[in-house]
Amino acid sequence: MTMIEALRDAMDVALERDPSVVVFGEDVGYFGGVFRCTAGLQEKYGEERVFDTPISESAIVGAAIGMAAHGMRPCVEVQFADYMYPAYDQITQEAARLRHRSNGQFTCPLVIRMPTGGGIYGGQTHSQSPEALFTHVAGLKTVVPSNPQDAKGLLIAAIEDPDPVIFLEPKRLYNGPFHGDHTGKSVSWASDARGDVREGYYKTPLGKARVTREGAAVTVLAYGTMVYVAEAAVQNSGIDAEVIDLRTLLPLDLETIVTSVEKTGRCVIVHEATKTSGFGAELIAEVQEACFYHLEAPIERVCGWDAPYPHAQEWDYFPGPDRIERALRKVLEV
Amino acid sequence: MTMIEALRDAMDVALERDPSVVVFGEDVGYFGGVFRCTAGLQEKYGEERVFDTPISESAIVGAAIGMAAHGMRPCVEVQFADYMYPAYDQITQEAARLRHRSNGQFTCPLVIRMPTGGGIYGGQTHSQSPEALFTHVAGLKTVVPSNPQDAKGLLIAAIEDPDPVIFLEPKRLYNGPFHGDHTGKSVSWASDARGDVREGYYKTPLGKARVTREGAAVTVLAYGTMVYVAEAAVQNSGIDAEVIDLRTLLPLDLETIVTSVEKTGRCVIVHEATKTSGFGAELIAEVQEACFYHLEAPIERVCGWDAPYPHAQEWDYFPGPDRIERALRKVLEV
């Protein structure tokens, strides 16, 4: 199953099980989404459950908040994470706070799905990774699946979660894992074990990371597309690295991270988002606090450069395996 | 001079010197701003230079971008930083990127002033400190003055800067320094040397921090109101701390920071914004990378809790001198 199919399957399961689940967004209804994640769902569940909206991300999220407060469970799509900004006020000032400011009278069980990250020549407005803009906001949970199995389980868990969840879908992984070499042959999920998605209902708990490769020399923290790019770098380098797929950025599975870094004494963090004030900074802050006496070298970040995501220079911007490998070697030098 | 007067003076100087400077925002014109920062300016420069706007932060910033691209230098006010969210799309996707995406054909010399921070019983919508939401965005500069002298010089520099500058004004400092004890007597800027503001035109360069207190035991990084609270904590504790007022968060004066931490070997970071993914995380990331071999203890953060800013529990939320003192002692313990 591709990640697109896995996500669709998750929504299908949720729509089937719970009549209060509704799915909407731009081009999400009749057409089934520009990435086809909701294809067939309107036909199956009718227009009252799955529908098209005007091009107003703030109105989509704002209306969804009203529905969620009433008792429904909206799962809405923002067509690209780059277009969530008009909804940022509703997401951060409203959805994130309803429960707290009303002392629990009103709650906001809402999922906002959005394709994130680069690697598809989308330029600066189809490539952004805004996760740090969500992790800074109390009241939100932030999830980034890296494979179809997780995508389905995490999305079902997100829809059932009593609080607002930002669900960032790495679009470069929609159709297959991507190891960072765009000149290589594209791989499909069919040929990857993690594309083997269980039928029916299951949940993958929010807040649990996964060690995707065990190793003793250095810990690599990654999420989304970068999990594969990191794995490729590890493979290329022959370094005995431990790779952790964070899966949920908030709440963060600090335990798994700390256990690993205490073992390896070294840490490299990888993300596509711009470096300064990216989520990598928060990871460093937590890791240096918890593992200070185990650290043998400064923690390294491999991130998107602090510039708008360029179109033609995409592969110079994208944190590829070579850059990660260099960082691995650097932290191992000492 | 109060900080309000210093800011007004800066705008007065800029309006006087450069006919392309315009000042506008909600209640900014006739009335002179809810904090009175623009009082008298409309009378002096006329409605074409200083005017009231509708309550649409996105339209204020959006129109200002158009004006800036045309060649003017708008200096606009967002009434509270908490209300910048509707403008976040225009700020981050437009102002921050005009120069880059047009290859320099269009630029955006724009200043967005906004009162920030708590300490005035403003509750969750009049107390926020969103600086990290700006420092993550390439193309923006972010400034936080802590006293009237700096406020004037930095604001003039910001208005003359060729790029968009986010200018966060700690509202708790508008009328005097605040050392974190709300039960104590309020101090006015008249009794503080930093309230002694030079007349006429001068600039304080963006990107330069200031050591406000020299010390050898530990480095405290702070900005805005927290500079005084940190100073109070240092005073109370009798610890020989070095306090650095960052003044500009981006570009960051890493040199001053590194010099200090290399000397002290210990570092505490203080900010009012929520902890997770706050600007403190970025500071830790940079400091641990640059000063790893000098650090004697994990870097500590004293921040706003990861919750909405409460109304009645304001002083339990506000990172006060006691919490900072505890952190100082903690990093010195080792």
Add this chain to the structure above:
Amino acid sequence: MTDRKVKLTYPHPPARPGEDPDFSGITIPEAGLLDVPPLDLDARGSRPYANGLIRVLDDDGNAVGPWAEYLGEDTETLMRRGLRDMLRMRAIDRRMMTAQRQGKTSFYMQCTGEEAVGCAFQRQMEPGDMNFPTYRQQTLLVAADYPLEMMFGQFYSNDLDPLNGRQLPVLHSARDFGFFTISGNLGTQYVQAVGWAMANALSGDRKIATAWIGDGATASNDFHGALLMASVYQPPVILNVVNNQWAISTYTGVATGKARTYAARMRGYGIPSLRVDGNDFLAVAAVARWARRRMREGFGPVGVEWFTYRVAAHSSSDDPSAYRPKDDGAAWPLGDPIERLKTHMIAKGLWSEERHAQAQAQILDEVTQVQKRVEAHGTLVNPPPTNPADIFKDVYAEMPDHLRRQRQEMGY
């Protein structure tokens, strides 16, 4: 080189401090002129209502015209309750402002002059309907018989505060009283109300949502988003604009621009819209009744501009003498809502000056008693209010580890 032909305009209020109040620019049609349109009124048909002004009480206090007939059987009870609600609201405002001035809380906002809007409106709603109010619709709570203990509890942020001290005194939340949690950010709730109403329709619960916004905040993005969503999906929502002519120091002209009325702007979205004298208790009640009935029949959203005047300061932090003439409110040509209803009831033989004075005193006394009882539980500043560790509650349904660690760090 400058072309003096092309100049920007800047809307101005008719008078500024030092000048006499001037409302000569405001056209006030006679009471009773407009008829009651069919419940399935469409946007096109609503033109006269959007550009006109629905009024029931004429200048002499008589209830005239077709809308006067629309109030249902028991107008006497309606009016008695309404008068009591409005007097109570004014007493609350008075008591709270005094206490705020005494430093017993941080902040307050009055609704003086606008009492009829919420008081008359709320009594036409049904249990389970949800208002999405702004900070100036405390009237909706009062007319929903919200316990004053809770209102004052929040005012003082003490242990009677239903929101545990988390919110500003005026930003109430009362789900059981049909009152959505108010946001400090203007406009955001307008579109949330539309979403709630969509949920009303989807769940078939026969309830409705009502959205509230000030004239100034119609500039907000969510005003636009709400009108659009309501126009597209046609949920049962009443879209209220309270045009009280001011947004802090900014004259309403800066929010209208060249638009004729806010109702006309809403009509542009294809939403049938009406403009109503908001200081006329009977007009408000009649139009609210009509709108609620329309919702019941599934004829879709309706926009209502309540034309009124902000007599008091914007908030306890504001001083209107810096930007408008003194006693501006007293010169408002549509009068005071309490006075107007009183005059009418006296004319109908239902009320008298004496009983009014008596009622006023009695209500003020009742309110003062409650206030004292509640104040005995402590004020914002003395003694310290709620539990600090409460900060960490309700950020999420279940407290995640990082918050647990922070709570420990705090000492709890």
Add this chain to the structure above:
Amino acid sequence: MTDRKVKLTYPHPPARPGEDPDFSGITIPEAGLLDVPPLDLDARGSRPYANGLIRVLDDDGNAVGPWAEYLGEDTETLMRRGLRDMLRMRAIDRRMMTAQRQGKTSFYMQCTGEEAVGCAFQRQMEPGDMNFPTYRQQTLLVAADYPLEMMFGQFYSNDLDPLNGRQLPVLHSARDFGFFTISGNLGTQYVQAVGWAMANALSGDRKIATAWIGDGATASNDFHGALLMASVYQPPVILNVVNNQWAISTYTGVATGKARTYAARMRGYGIPSLRVDGNDFLAVAAVARWARRRMREGFGPVGVEWFTYRVAAHSSSDDPSAYRPKDDGAAWPLGDPIERLKTHMIAKGLWSEERHAQAQAQILDEVTQVQKRVEAHGTLVNPPPTNPADIFKDVYAEMPDHLRRQRQEMGY
């Protein structure tokens, strides 16, 4: 318990795949009916123009009515240029789509069927006027005689790309040609145009701004902000809505809701607005001329809805056969803009089928020649394009230390 009376509505297109195209719901008034209003037209007076449709070319290709008289002296040159511009635009679209299909760049967006809007409009503007276009107004560039080398350079992101490969192929920027840098985020530039026009007025430079938006993107917040700001300050800005009936797969009904027209929505803001047959080159030219003149006289903003049809796919990533009938565009009752102008010119004796075929071939050849020359400089994928270190340029006017460090880390 569910109340079947209260139901949501969901706007639908008249026909879906497998069905015949159906435009029977679209009312098309006769050409020539509407007169030319005075330049100081106000919103109220613009009612017939906002709800009607300004047309010049009738079904037989005759130019009729008062707007036909409004085109100025030299309509022949105007039409010849217009025809050439439109043919060139179509040739560019064709060449670029083919190249995109061949994998020579990432992305392309055609404007087939909408050529008249930008081509006729731009020729009525003056040097120094600034367009704030969307991705579907390449026509404004073509009619501003933007060098095709630059357009194709950006298409291939090679060393001829004026934007150094930073932007998508369709997101042009050409200050010297009155073309503002296009954003990928819908709507944002509508309000920026208003700001630019405010600067025009404040600086007295006698220039204007023109704002562009698609029907779908009128839902965006900045559409609202722009109309409001324009209504309040009255700067010289032409607010264009290109209603091509689709927003990717979403029918225009989801953006209009129950509003009559986009022009009517704009009129609700107090901005005089007109609705124009966007496939009628002469109607577009006449109205653009009128609007530009209005600006010159300082009579404030004007809204124009250009009524047209998106004949092609939304973009090279889109397949319209999944959501609308095949050959929908061919059935569009207002025809094809090139065909219509051609027919008129032939009727006037200015043109012939032969010359048309000849011109078409010649223009396609010219465009192909340029394309080949530019392609020789490299395509997006082969050879590698611009300098990687260029990423760090122009983030700020001066490169700050942290970017310098990152550039070093990159190896430069």
